Amino acid sequence: MTVRSRALVGATALAIGLTAQGCGSSPEPSGALFLTPTPGFMSTGSHAPPSSGASDEGSAAASGAASPSGWSRERFLKAFDKHKGTTRTASPTTLNGLVGAVFTRSASGDHFCTASVVDSAGQNLIVTAAHCVYDPGVGQRNDLVFVPGYRGGETPSGVWPLAAITVDQSWADSGNPDMDVAFAVVQPQGGKQVQQVLGANKLGIGKGYQLDVRVTGYPSSSDVPITCVNQTVQQSPTQLRISCPDYTGGTSGSPWVTGFDPATRTGTVVGVIGGYQQGGNTPDVSYSSYFGDKVQALFARATN
Numbered sequence: 391m392t393v394r395s396r397a398l399v400g401a402t403a404l405a406i407g408l409t410a411q412g413c414g415s416s417p418e419p420s421g422a423l424f425l426t427p428t429p430g431f432m433s434t435g436s437h438a439p440p441s442s443g444a445s446d447e448g449s450a451a452a453s454g455a456a457s458p459s460g461w462s463r464e465r466f467l468k469a470f471d472k473h474k475g476t477t478r479t480a481s482p483t484t485l486n487g488l489v490g491a492v493f494t495r496s497a498s499g500d501h502f503c504t505a506s507v508v509d510s511a512g513q514n515l516i517v518t519a520a521h522c523v524y525d526p527g528v529g530q531r532n533d534l535v536f537v538p539g540y541r542g543g544e545t546p547s548g549v550w551p552l553a554a555i556t557v558d559q560s561w562a563d564s565g566n567p568d569m570d571v572a573f574a575v576v577q578p579q580g581g582k583q584v585q586q587v588l589g590a591n592k593l594g595i596g597k598g599y600q601l602d603v604r605v606t607g608y609p610s611s612s613d614v615p616i617t618c619v620n621q622t623v624q625q626s627p628t629q630l631r632i633s634c635p636d637y638t639g640g641t642s643g644s645p646w647v648t649g650f651d652p653a654t655r656t657g658t659v660v661g662v663i664g665g666y667q668q669g670g671n672t673p674d675v676s677y678s679s680y681f682g683d684k685v686q687a688l689f690a691r692a693t694n
Contacts, residue, residue, distance in 0.1 A: 477636045480606050480617035482539065484655035487547060488588055489615060489645060490538030491608040492522060497537050497545050504607040504615075505536050505574070506645040508659055509592045510693050512575070513585035516550075517593070518643030519664030520557045520572040526565040530555075536576050538588060542613045550576035550584055556692035558684065568628040570664035570679045573692035591647055594658035595686045599624035601660055605634055605676065607644025622646065622661070622678075629666050630678045637663065638673045646678055 480486045492503040503522035508515050516536055524530050539547040555574040560566035576584050599622060606617040618634035625631040632646070646661035661678030663669040670676045679685070 475618070475620045475633055475635075477616050477618040477634055480615040482541065482546075484589065485591075485604070485647065485650065485657065486606050486615060486617065487539045488591055488656065489606045489608075490516075490536050490547070490550075491540045491615075491640070492518065492643065493535050493537055494531065495533050496535060497540060497543070497549055499533075499535075501608065501610050501640055502642075504641055504643040504645075504663070506606075506643075506647075506659065506662075507538065507584055507588055507590040508573070508689075509585065509590040510689075512693060513583040513590070514553075514575050514578065515590075515692060516552075516574050516576055516584070517645065517659060517662060518572050518574065519662050519669065520561040520570045521565070521664060521668050522643045523552075523555050523572050523574065524557050524562060526562055534574075536574070536584075538584070540608065540613075541615075547588060548579050550579060553577045556688060558688055567665050567668070568679050569684060569688070570668065571662060571681070571685050571688060573689060575692070589654065589656050591645065591656050591659045593681070593686075593689055594648065594660040595681050595683070597648065597658070597660045597681070599630060599680075601646075601648045603632065603646040603648045603660065604650070604657070605632060605637070605644050605646050605663065607637060607641035607663065609636070609638045610640030611638060612640075616641075625666060625677055628680050628682075630661050630680055631666075632676050632678075633674060634676060635674045637670070637676050641676075642669045644676075 489504060489506045491501045492505050493499040493501050503518060505516040505518035508517045523534065534552045536550045536552065537545050553575045555572055557572045558566065558569035561569045601622045602619065603622055604617060604619045606615055608615050616636060620632050620634055622630045622632050637644070642663050644663040645659040647657040647659050649658040651657065660681050663676045663678060665679040666677040
């Protein structure tokens with residue numbers, strides 16, 4: 391049985407601070423489970439455009455003419471077909487740079503999951519699997535950091551401590567696999583929010599079941615990310631499935647990105663490894679909770 395993430399420790403509560411000192415609680419009747427912000431947490435103003443970088447040839451194609459990099463829709467489709475269903479080391483591109491490993495305490499701590507930056511008004515939000523940050527049977531881990539672009543012990547895009555998370559109440563109560571999704575606010579670094587530094591993928595809601603996607607994540611056994619492109623299929627009305635080999639422990643929370651835009655070098659995240667069997671019992675088939683109205687409501691709670 392493949393373990394996509396490692397067990398979490400902590401105390402179950404309806405509102406939990408992500409400080410090293412401990413946890414506090416208060417009820418939240420909205421159906422979402424919130425973590426209280428770390429003191430000093432802040433938001434910033436307008437969105438800064440993502441930095442330029444190489445395009446990612448295996449991503450799902452965007453419509454339109456060729457970009458300045460020379461990547462037309464036809465070229466993307468050809469590259470997608472060539473690499474479909476194969477897993478390889480992810481290149482350090484702008485798109486892959488939005489994905490990071492989740493560690494305990496620091497980049498030298500325990501790596502157990504993956505997350506990625508998602509577009510938000512506060513420019514400070516990441517998305518991952520709920521089972522990465524909250525275990526209904528055990529509780530909440532309170533010492534997590536997000537390390538985008540991590541490679542071989544290097545942290546080129548910084549280390550971003552989690553300040554607050556939001557998970558659905560049905561996940562907190564019973565581990566509902568249809569809501570194995572979490573949004574987390576990360577603390578600003580150097581006076582900037584994570585989206586200002588890296589850019590962000592958009593959140594895709596109700597996009598359907600058959601989508602060409604790229605899945606990028608960090609196996610706990612490796613110091614570099616892996617990536618795979620393939621088409622999703624419907625596992626059930628509330629779950630997606632994809633066939634990509636070698637997605638072992640540590641890849642929970644890996645984003646499923648479609649609609650790559652060669653102009654911005656970002657896409658739309660329509661799932662994360664999680665859901666059924668907490669992402670899958672074998673390394674070659676992965677699952678995601680379907681991003682529908684309930685995930686949209688969860689996102690709205692996380693950004694209020």
